[in-house]
Amino acid sequence: MKLKSILPFALLACAGLAAAQTATPPAGDYIYERGSGSLRVKPDGHFDITTIGANAHTCALDGTIVRGKAKLDDSACVVNFAVNADKVQVTTNGADQCRDNCGARAGFEGTYTRPIPACTDKAVANSRKTFKRQYDAKDYAAAQTTLAPVLSDCDKTLDWITKAWLRNDLALTQFKLNDRAACLKTLQPLAEDADRTDDGIKDNYPPADAEIFLPVVRATRTNLKLCRG
Numbered sequence: 001m002k003l004k005s006i007l008p009f010a011l012l013a014c015a016g017l018a019a020a021q022t023a024t025p026p027a028g029d030y031i032y033e034r035g036s037g038s039l040r041v042k043p044d045g046h047f048d049i050t051t052i053g054a055n056a057h058t059c060a061l062d063g064t065i066v067r068g069k070a071k072l073d074d075s076a077c078v079v080n081f082a083v084n085a086d087k088v089q090v091t092t093n094g095a096d097q098c099r100d101n102c103g104a105r106a107g108f109e110g111t112y113t114r115p116i117p118a119c120t121d122k123a124v125a126n127s128r129k130t131f132k133r134q135y136d137a138k139d140y141a142a143a144q145t146t147l148a149p150v151l152s153d154c155d156k157t158l159d160w161i162t163k164a165w166l167r168n169d170l171a172l173t174q175f176k177l178n179d180r181a182a183c184l185k186t187l188q189p190l191a192e193d194a195d196r197t198d199d200g201i202k203d204n205y206p207p208a209d210a211e212i213f214l215p216v217v218r219a220t221r222t223n224l225k226l227c228r229g
Helices: 002-019 096-101 121-136 140-153 160-176 180-194 198-204 207-228
Strands: 028-032 037-041 046-052 058-064 069-071 078-084 087-092 110-113
Touching (some): 121 140, 121 160, 140 160, 160 180
16 A cells, blocks of 8 residues: 555656756746845856845856856856756755855856746846836826736746835835725735734844935835725
């Protein structure tokens, strides 16, 4: 009985390993987990990675991928690339020199996703410009139609600050449309932080993160008051 119960899981594990192949990723731009960085791959296999971690600590590295691996210049660090559909899993050989490319609170190992066309940095910027034009013209229904899909479709690739500002923009638009319930629902993920004082935000976030987050928190407090009536 034990063999029959274990065998299917073993087959599934093998299938998962087969799906992720160590290889040079297709040329293009990929977005790091939670929008906190990017991987760019050129047709010749040259790549560069930039990420940002807590307190504005960053990673920056580049090199050339050959058969799914890249040895960083003058270093024992080897970066591995495993491709699975639209995702690239980046790992290292664990060499200490791999940390030389990063600040203390940043890392670059993890999953990078090729965004759908509507979620590239350029597409999101264009959607925000269109939204602002529609909002300023008081065409709130059109503005909501423009912005709402960005939040839903790009959730996994937007960085946390951009996502928070988008939530406030959409919530204010919903308020203008007299849909206070939708406004409150949109702001709900930010409500706990909005209930903190400014000092509370500074206590709960690293200094650089608190500095860029406080303007969002203050806007959220204002919009929550509006939508709570």
